[in-house]
Amino acid sequence: MKEVTHFIGGERVKGTSGRFSDVFNPATGEVQARCPLASTEEFARAVEIAQEAQPAWAATNPQRRARVMMEYVRLLNRDMDKLAEVLSSEHGKTFPDAKGDVQRGLEVVEYCIGAPQLLKGEYTDGAGPGIDMYSMRQALGVCGGITPFNFPAMIPLWMFAPAIACGNAFILKPSERDPSVPVMLAELMEEAGLPKGILQVVHGDKEAVDAMLDNPVIQSVGFVGSTPVAEYIYGRGCSNGKRVQCFGGAKNHMIIMPDADMDQAADALVGAGYGAAGERCMAISVAVPVGDETADRLIEKLVPRIEKLKVGPWTAGDDVDYGPLVTAEAKKRVLGLVESGVKQGAELVVDGRGFALQGYEDGFFVGAHLFDKVTPDMDIYKQEIFGPVLSTVRAGSYEEALGLTMDHEMGNGTAIFTRDGDTARDFASRVNVGMIGINVPIPVPLAYHTFGGWKKSMFGDLNQHGPDAFKFYTRTKTVTSRWPSGLKEGGEFHFKAMD
Numbered sequence: 455m456k457e458v459t460h461f462i463g464g465e466r467v468k469g470t471s472g473r474f475s476d477v478f479n480p481a482t483g484e485v486q487a488r489c490p491l492a493s494t495e496e497f498a499r500a501v502e503i504a505q506e507a508q509p510a511w512a513a514t515n516p517q518r519r520a521r522v523m524m525e526y527v528r529l530l531n532r533d534m535d536k537l538a539e540v541l542s543s544e545h546g547k548t549f550p551d552a553k554g555d556v557q558r559g560l561e562v563v564e565y566c567i568g569a570p571q572l573l574k575g576e577y578t579d580g581a582g583p584g585i586d587m588y589s590m591r592q593a594l595g596v597c598g599g600i601t602p603f604n605f606p607a608m609i610p611l612w613m614f615a616p617a618i619a620c621g622n623a624f625i626l627k628p629s630e631r632d633p634s635v636p637v638m639l640a641e642l643m644e645e646a647g648l649p650k651g652i653l654q655v656v657h658g659d660k661e662a663v664d665a666m667l668d669n670p671v672i673q674s675v676g677f678v679g680s681t682p683v684a685e686y687i688y689g690r691g692c693s694n695g696k697r698v699q700c701f702g703g704a705k706n707h708m709i710i711m712p713d714a715d716m717d718q719a720a721d722a723l724v725g726a727g728y729g730a731a732g733e734r735c736m737a738i739s740v741a742v743p744v745g746d747e748t749a750d751r752l753i754e755k756l757v758p759r760i761e762k763l764k765v766g767p768w769t770a771g772d773d774v775d776y777g778p779l780v781t782a783e784a785k786k787r788v789l790g791l792v793e794s795g796v797k798q799g800a801e802l803v804v805d806g807r808g809f810a811l812q813g814y815e816d817g818f819f820v821g822a823h824l825f826d827k828v829t830p831d832m833d834i835y836k837q838e839i840f841g842p843v844l845s846t847v848r849a850g851s852y853e854e855a856l857g858l859t860m861d862h863e864m865g866n867g868t869a870i871f872t873r874d875g876d877t878a879r880d881f882a883s884r885v886n887v888g889m890i891g892i893n894v895p896i897p898v899p900l901a902y903h904t905f906g907g908w909k910k911s912m913f914g915d916l917n918q919h920g921p922d923a924f925k926f927y928t929r930t931k932t933v934t935s936r937w938p939s940g941l942k943e944g945g946e947f948h949f950k951a952m953d
Contacts, residue, residue, distance in 0.1 A: 456487040458633045460496070460657055461640045463503045464650030470496060475630040475659070480546030480778040481767035483816035487544075489630045492658040497625075497665035500654045504596045504623035505671050507651030512593040512621035516570040519619055523567045526615075526646040530560045533642065537635055541606055542768035544632035546778040546818065547730050549768050552607075558898070559611025562919045565901040566619035572924045573620065585936045591928040593621030594673035594697070598666040600687065601636070602679045603629035603780050604733045604840075610636050612905070613676045614653055616923035618643075622673075623652045627666060631780050633657050667691045674927065676918075677701065678735070680838075681864070681910050688913035699914040699926055703838040704735045704866030704907065707859040708895060709881070710743040710752055711852065711872035718893070719871040720755035726869075726895035727844040728763060728822055731776045733784075735911075736867045736889070736896045739839060740828075741846045742855045749848045753803060753826055756844075760804045760822045766811060778818040779841060785818045788841030792823055795834040795845070801826040806842065830858065838864070852877065860886050865908035869895050888912065 458477065459466040469490020477487035511519075530537070538552035545552070575589040599613035606628060614624040628636040633655075640653045656662060666672055667690045674697040677687045681702030691698035708726070710719045726738035741756075743749035766774040779785045789807065796802055806821020820841055828835050828845040835845055849855035859868050869891035870881045878892045888907035891897030899905055899920070906917030916922040 455485070458487050458489040458657065459637065460490060460492065460500075461637045461653075461655040462496075462500045463654070464644055466637065469657070473659075475657075477544055477631065477633065478781060478818075479543065480780055481769075481814055481817045481819075483782065483818060487634070489633045489657050491630065492656045492662045492665075494661060494665040497656050497658065497662050498669065500625050500656050501596060501669050501671050503651040504625055504654060507649055508593070508596055508621075508623035511618075511623065511649055511652050514621070516573050516619075516621075519621065520567050520569045522643075522647045523563055523569070523615065523619055526643055526648075527560060527563050527567070529642045529646055530556065530563065533638075537607060537638060540638065541632065541635045542777070544634055545603065545606060546780055547733075547768065548774050548777050549771060551730050551776075552768070555605050556607045559605075559608040559615075561901040562612050562923075563615045565919065566615045569619040569924075572921065573928065575930075581934070582936075584939060585934060587932065587934050589930055589932040591620070591924070592931055594927060594929060596623045596625065596671050597674045597676075597927060598625045598627070598672045599676040600627045600663060600666070600679070601629060603631040604730070604735070606632045606635045607639065609678050610639060612919050612923075614643075616919065617674075617927045618648065618652060620924060620927040622927055624654075625666065625672070626653070626655045627658055627662050628655065630657055630659065663687070664690075667694060667696070670694070672696060674698065676926075684913055697926065699916060699918070700912065701735070701907065701918070702911050702913065703864055704737075704911050705740060705836075705838055705862050705864040706736060706738050706867045706869075707740045707742050707855075707862070708738045708869040708871065708891075709849075709852075709855045709859070710741060710748060711870065711874065711877060712745050712748045713873045714748075714871040715873070716751050716755050720752060720759055722869075722871065722895035723752075723756060723844065724759045724763070728760070728776055728842045731779055731820065732842045733779065733840050734896075736898055737840075738869065738895055739843065739845060740835065740858075741844060742849050742858055743846065744849050744852055744855050746848060749826070749846065753824075753846065756824060757804060760824055760844075763822050765809065765819055765821065767814060767817070776842065778814075779820055780818065782818055784840065785820055788820050788839055788843065791834050791837060791839050791841075792843060795825050795828070795832060798832045798834075800828045800832055800834060800845070830861075856881065856885060860884075863910045866911035867891070867897055867907065869893075869897060888917075
């Protein structure tokens, strides 16, 4: 059986803790690899190596660091298919979706090529008599990141690419459910010219997480995952004096106004609700049609589209709309929430509970589900399901629909479909959510803007990628300088008054 390795000091290193986690093939349910779970001592060794390597990297001028990023972009494009294949085999997402995972991370690397411009400070000449002031952005030192299973390429790239471009060293603790791609990404980074020890991958569970949060050398920690864990990491990291950026769960609403293009809205909901089996923090999981007539028209459009969805293994290629969930536990949890929706009175319009795929009966596949007449007190509305389940909550008015979105404790993304510009403008202005789509179902910003939610979807004051990333991974230092001036007379300087 394959044994996944850490990547420490520029080498693949076997785990020494004696503890392992199983890595499954989600399509078959079989264990395909073992992932080592690092001890505190193993993590500390990676930190020592990073601390030793980082000063020389920080002293490398930004243009040379940018050239490493340029070469990294070329290598990521070269190995795109190889990365996507490994990603699909461990995560279960379709091959095109896996390529998209790598591509959206690559776009952040492209943005990081602009490091020389993004790291420039400010200068004021003559702030006072003979006084100049200037600021500079300097690397933090050694940074850490904890990333989730659902985007094993994109989110690590979102974290370590800007951190490294700023001159930091970075230690990544990826999800132990699909750990191979992060190691491949680190190897490619060194092939691109990154010095050994600047990017390391240490697999682990809570012991490794706590080691990162408690190690005094680690200056910042980034996290993406569930809200309870985000709260824990944010609290413990901040109490240890670290800069912390945590992204939690989501419950993304899409409002459908009576004037919306219903075919466009239905197509958008199917892609946003069921793509990647719903295992996306920006997935639309709640449709909010305004008015019963709008709701009836929407359901009529949705049902045939959902029933035509093709579910299967990634090896089926473009013939599959989405694949299995990542683990048996994830499948059990999703189906349990579906059962709770039925028991609590929601109308199950499309029932995927009996789905089975011939030849893959032990895989973690879940059929598509569509609920109607869901109410805010139901578990399927309150909780992030992270599966192919779409809930429809009927609203009597625009204000009621807006209120549903604003009252939910999560605030990652939201969308509105309408032909009315005034309604769209009002929605964008008032809704208390971080990322908003207007006739766009999944409003993930491009790399040169920033990604981040509000409320319990985010803890910290700076978003991922874009300009915020370069602020998060640097400290500002401001210098006020004054030089003595005067004429040399008789071997001595006579200084002019400075004030």
